[in-house]
Amino acid sequence: MLMGGLHPPNPMSGNSDKIDDLRRRKSKSQSGGGQNRISAQHAKGKMTARERIEQMLDPDSFSEVDALVEHRCRDFDMDRNVIPGDGVVCGHGTIDGRLIYCFAQDFTVYGGSLGEMHGLKICKILDMAVKTGAPVIGLNDSGGARIQEGVASLGSYAEIFFRNVRSSGVIPQISVIMGPCAGGAVYSPAITDFVIMVEDTSHMFITGPEVIKTVTNEEVGFEELGGASTHATKSGVTHFTAKDDEGALEIVRDLVGLIPSNNLQKAPVSESNDPLDRKCESLDSLVPEDPSIPYDILEVIEEVLDSRSFLEIQDGFAPNIIIGLGRLGGQSIGVVANQPMHLAGCLDIDASVKAARFVRFCDAFNIPLLTFVDVPGFLPGASQEWGGIIRHGAKLLYAFAEATVPKLTVITRKAYGGAYDVMSSKHIRGDYNIAWPTAELAVMGAEGAVQIIHRRRIANSRNPEQERERLVDDYEEAFANPYKAAALGYIDDVVMPSETRAVLVKALGAILEKEEPRPEKKHGNIPL
Numbered sequence: 001m002l003m004g005g006l007h008p009p010n011p012m013s014g015n016s017d018k019i020d021d022l023r024r025r026k027s028k029s030q031s032g033g034g035q036n037r038i039s040a041q042h043a044k045g046k047m048t049a050r051e052r053i054e055q056m057l058d059p060d061s062f063s064e065v066d067a068l069v070e071h072r073c074r075d076f077d078m079d080r081n082v083i084p085g086d087g088v089v090c091g092h093g094t095i096d097g098r099l100i101y102c103f104a105q106d107f108t109v110y111g112g113s114l115g116e117m118h119g120l121k122i123c124k125i126l127d128m129a130v131k132t133g134a135p136v137i138g139l140n141d142s143g144g145a146r147i148q149e150g151v152a153s154l155g156s157y158a159e160i161f162f163r164n165v166r167s168s169g170v171i172p173q174i175s176v177i178m179g180p181c182a183g184g185a186v187y188s189p190a191i192t193d194f195v196i197m198v199e200d201t202s203h204m205f206i207t208g209p210e211v212i213k214t215v216t217n218e219e220v221g222f223e224e225l226g227g228a229s230t231h232a233t234k235s236g237v238t239h240f241t242a243k244d245d246e247g248a249l250e251i252v253r254d255l256v257g258l259i260p261s262n263n264l265q266k267a268p269v270s271e272s273n274d275p276l277d278r279k280c281e282s283l284d285s286l287v288p289e290d291p292s293i294p295y296d297i298l299e300v301i302e303e304v305l306d307s308r309s310f311l312e313i314q315d316g317f318a319p320n321i322i323i324g325l326g327r328l329g330g331q332s333i334g335v336v337a338n339q340p341m342h343l344a345g346c347l348d349i350d351a352s353v354k355a356a357r358f359v360r361f362c363d364a365f366n367i368p369l370l371t372f373v374d375v376p377g378f379l380p381g382a383s384q385e386w387g388g389i390i391r392h393g394a395k396l397l398y399a400f401a402e403a404t405v406p407k408l409t410v411i412t413r414k415a416y417g418g419a420y421d422v423m424s425s426k427h428i429r430g431d432y433n434i435a436w437p438t439a440e441l442a443v444m445g446a447e448g449a450v451q452i453i454h455r456r457r458i459a460n461s462r463n464p465e466q467e468r469e470r471l472v473d474d475y476e477e478a479f480a481n482p483y484k485a486a487a488l489g490y491i492d493d494v495v496m497p498s499e500t501r502a503v504l505v506k507a508l509g510a511i512l513e514k515e516e517p518r519p520e521k522k523h524g525n526i527p528l
């Protein structure tokens with residue numbers, strides 16, 4: 001008998017019960033909705049939540065948090081079906097040795113639906129990620145708000161949205177859509193920095209096909225309405241698509257390798273095996289003599305950046321502008337480039353919005369920007385004007401002007417009109433702006449300009465066609481070159497295309513540590 005009347009613990013009886021109890025609880029949590037539902041998940045070509053986490057993280061690096069959380073709903077007989085973990089697997093682990101926080105919704109438990117506690121588990125992960133300055137990755141596979149839990153479910157959603165917004169620009173947030181993601185549930189991924197969708201098995205929409213049919217009589221299938229390819233090409237909601245779960249998780253790992261863990265860190269640098277002064281011979285003959293003939297700006301990007309380092313983002317949406325992350329001399333860098341192969345590289349509404357958000361991401365996370373310019377202007381047309389090209393185009397202008405990260409700009413050919421100013425020009429604080437000898441910096445192209453300033457002269461001439469051609473030649477001689485801008489210091493140098501990589505590597509080294517304070521403010525008022 002011990003003091004206070006306590007018996008010493010008997011290791012063979014009471015505690016072993018407790019240990020068994022813990023094992024039972026953990027095992028129930030781990031098996032989710034049971035083997036039948038797991039098999040159904042596999043039959044759809046989908047991995048389970050735990051398999052996905054294992055696949056995404058470094059081997060054996062995952063530590064689970066809140067495996068024993070339970071819902072506390074007492075309606076609809078819910079108290080008879082309590083599964084520890086409540087349909088979402090949460091925790092932390094590493095990717096290439098770097099800490100990340102993650103959650104994976106478990107479709108085998110109430111269809112991955114988000115109830116009060118399920119949502120609060122995700123909130124805890126988002127809070128931990130911010131406290132520790134680590135990226136957060138959400139693997140979404142859910143029937144949306146848990147119907148039985150009503151407003152408690154909506155409350156938890158809003159708690160998540162609030163945290164997504166508060167963390168925006170503080171830690172990178174990545175959403176992978178690996179099943180349904182419907183209704184208001186789409187708004188968490190929409191706020192995060194990157195969305196990755198799996199082809200055929202993931203769908204995102206605010207209202208599904210049945211509701212649409214009831215309300216508008218419009219008939220549209222799941223895939224066409226909100227499948228991966230729809231969001232990759234039509235809406236621009238997703239940044240990447242993957243053939244299967246493995247492919248999507250591989251993209252997460254690639255992406256994490258190119259971005260810092262939080263907004264106080266510098267962008268990652270790695271050893272470059274590609275010679276820093278490598279000549280890009282093929283670029284000297286890439287730009288066609290005829291300015292109306294396109295060429296592929298992707299060739300320029302791939303030639304200039306470190307070999308095989310470029311990860312294109314949103315490649316199926318607004319292809320007239322290319323965005324992506326890559327490395328230059330080992331330094332992680334964001335690339336924005338007009339693509340002459342589509343719409344002659346014009347800026348339209350979608351291209352402006354696509355590039356503007358990317359520029360803001362890079363600026364928020366200290367990733368230098370490299371901009372390639374070949375832009376004949378903003379896309380003309382009533383549909384663009386009525387769609388608001390004025391305010392959407394202004395977003396890109398605003399984003400570049402606001403960005404204080406090191407900014408490199410290369411003008412390869414056309415830099416016309418307002419689009420010249422917008423595309424990271426010197427005037428909106430490009431740090432190092434260069435041009436190729438093929439560059440043309442002007443208010444507009446020769447044909448259009450001559451038509452406006454010499455209309456009367458051409459009309460009154462004895463041979464209008466000959467006169468027009470002569471005036472176009474004169475204009476081209478005067479403006480279709482980079483030397484007027486170079487004389488004014490608007491570009492820092494004119495370089496041979498083949499020298500571009502070597503010049504940019506040096507320039508980046510020279511501006512990497514720049515500081516560019518701006519007036520204190522709560523936040524600006526970007527034209528949304």
Ligand code: HXC
Binds near residue numbers: 112144146183
């Ligand atoms: C509770 C749900 C659920 C939900 C699915 N389940 N969705 N339980 N709340 N929202 C359960 C099902 O009852 C079923 O349970 C299991 O999950 C699998 O569902 P199935 O229908 O058998 O699977 P499948 O045929 O693959 O269809 C998946 C689905 C469909 C497309 C997601 O279940 C569906 O349409 N669900 C409802 C979607 C929805 O309307 N959600 C609310 C959106 S509004 P058993 O026990 O049979 O395995 C919203 C508001 C958010 O989310 C607001 C935030 C601001």
